Amino acid sequence: MANRSKLPVDITHEKDRLTNRKKRSNLGTFMNPDHKRMARVIGYTLTIGGADAWAGFTTVTKARMAVEERASLAWAALRSLDTPEQAEQVAKAVLSFADYPLPTFMNPMPDARLWASCASAEELKAYALAAHDAMTLRDQMAFRNHISEVEIAA
Incomplete structure (x- = not known):
């Protein structure tokens, strides 16, 4: 028979570890559910990365956030760049013009x-x-x- 007093995991300590977890912040209970979702969306986008992920982020952001919220997010993102030249380059890329229309073949x-x-x-x-x-x-x-x-x- 196996010696039961020498279990690989001490059950009492394991129970204490599970019940004495770090408590979550109460901020989540007061947050707007749409803001919680958007926090997850930006996490997914950062994890996936790439142009397609950021294009998707743009689509979701436009659908789920108010204009004022999106403008604030854009302002904060531009301000977070290291130099004004970097912010200007990003703004130019966003505000680039369409140039002239190309000829079409069908409709x-x-x-x-x-x-x-x-x-x-x-x-x-x-x-x-x-x-x-x-x-x-x-x-x-x-x-x-x-x-x-x-x-x-x-």
Whole structure:
């Protein structure tokens, strides 16, 4: 028979170790559940890394955080960089312009929408006006009628 007094783990000490765990902070009970989720999302993103993970983080952040929260996060992230030049480089990368639209081969509308989603407000206005001016008078009138119908529907 085995000697029961010499168990590999002292059961009383193991029970004490499990019950005397470090207590968690009470902050979690007061945190907004969306903020808790976002804390986990940034942890996952940092763990996975890479452009795809950060693009996903951007999508989730936009869906789950208010504009003011996202702006504060961006401000803090830019301020955390070592030099103003680094912050400027990141801001330039985010605010880069779409350049000119590329020619399309089939249906140009999906490509135009994609370009427009990347374009700055100045680019949108400039190309919209230039495109309008380049249309025939008949197409200009049809475009104005279309815009008026969209405004009325909204």
